[in-house]
Amino acid sequence: MEKRQRNRTAPTHHPFSNLLVCIDCGSGMNYKKDRKGYMCGRYAKYGVKCCKSHLIKEAVLIDIVKPDFMSGMSQMDKEVMKRDFHKKVSYYSKRNEREIENVEGRIEVLKRRKKNLVTMMADGELDRESCMESIK
Ligand SMILES: [Zn+2]
Known part of the structure; x- marks a missing residue:
């Protein structure tokens, strides 16, 4: 429960x-x-x-x-509603922007990791199996 x-x-x-x-x-x-x-x-x-x-x-x-x-609705109600609507839209779009930044940051980290792993593989420091294991 x-x-x-x-x-x-x-x-x-x-x-x-x-x-x-x-x-x-x-x-x-x-x-x-x-x-x-x-x-x-x-x-x-x-x-x-x-x-x-x-x-x-x-x-x-x-x-x-x-x-x-x-x-x-009166004109005033409509104005209030419009303002609220814009406030909500900008709140959500800001939140989405932050989320996009977070995801882009993660993509960069993963790209760097991938590059490091490829380099290690090329240098013979890492075999293919361990490489696949580390990106799981
Ligand atoms: Zn019925």
């Missing part, structure tokens, strides 16, 4: 969770990760004998809701 607790990932938020209700049976629609959409909770639990899946993709719902959402 302790191990599972540690490995648990943060819950991902799905904007339509607890909002959608099945048109046939009235139970809540649950998000299904593998289907990238919402499905009747009763169907998900008990199968086809109890209800239909009524699967609806999250992307479709977002497309439907987005225009209304945007037009309902």
